[in-house]
Amino acid sequence: MKSLTYTLFIIVAVAFATATISSCDTNTVYDSYNHTPISGWEKNDTLHFEIGPLRDSGHFTQSVGLRINQEFPFTSLSLVVEQRIFPGFRFRTDTLRCLFYGDDDNLRSRGVSYYQFNFPLRETDLRRGDSIHVTIRHAMKREILPGISDIGFMMKKGSY
Numbered sequence: 134m135k136s137l138t139y140t141l142f143i144i145v146a147v148a149f150a151t152a153t154i155s156s157c158d159t160n161t162v163y164d165s166y167n168h169t170p171i172s173g174w175e176k177n178d179t180l181h182f183e184i185g186p187l188r189d190s191g192h193f194t195q196s197v198g199l200r201i202n203q204e205f206p207f208t209s210l211s212l213v214v215e216q217r218i219f220p221g222f223r224f225r226t227d228t229l230r231c232l233f234y235g236d237d238d239n240l241r242s243r244g245v246s247y248y249q250f251n252f253p254l255r256e257t258d259l260r261r262g263d264s265i266h267v268t269i270r271h272a273m274k275r276e277i278l279p280g281i282s283d284i285g286f287m288m289k290k291g292s293y
Contacts, residue, residue, distance in 0.1 A: 162187065166198065166285035173277035182267040182286040190261045191290050195254040197229055197269065198285030202247050205280030208234050211272040212284075214254060219264050228272060229254060247282060256292060 167180040197212060210231040217224055231252050235241050242248040259265075267286050271278055 160289045160291050161287070162193065162290055163286065163288040166200075166283040168283055169281050171202070171204070171280065171282050173279045174271060174281045176271060176273070176276045179268045179270045180284050182265075182269070184265040184267065184288065186262045186264045187259055188261065189290070190259065192256065192258055192292060194256050194289050194292060196287045197231070197252050197254055198283070198287060199231060199250045199252070199281065200247050200283040201233070201250070202280050202282065205233075205278070206275075207273070207278075208232070210278070210281075213270050213272045214286075215268045217266045218259070219266070220262070225255075225257075227254060251287070 163184045165182055212229045214227045214229055229252060231250060233241060242250050269284055
């Protein structure tokens with residue numbers, strides 16, 4: 134009985150390890166999401182992302198991920214993405230317009246109750262040891278935006 138349990142444990146552990154290793158993207162440097170209140174993301178609620186010192190210099194692509202539901206009242210979303218790069222104290226600000234519908238008036242994502250979107254932000258060259266502090270806030274006229282569940286920031290080594 135112990136032998137069967139031990140064998141089953143080993144099979145599950147190997148399957149888990151294989152799935153974990155095969156799902157990794159070696160080019161991904163950072164990928165994290167922050168939760169926002171689904172009832173409403175307030176204009177003054179700034180989200181923060183901290184990217185620690187980079188192991189390598191190179192060319193990096195950045196993007197913003199969003200998860201929304203049917204409660205989101207608009208067809209697009211404007212975000213202000215600010216980055217402080219240390220140790221050089223470089224400061225960058227981008228305004229990202231996230232369009233949820235294409236020219237054919239169809240939603241650019243699939244989903245049942247939540248929809249996942251990914252919007253390219255910028256390509257940039259960074260040096261080994263650079264760290265980045267990223268803040269994201271919405272720039273809509275409405276103070277409180279319902280229907281947004283998560284905002285993410287991703288950075289990969291290489292081009293789009």
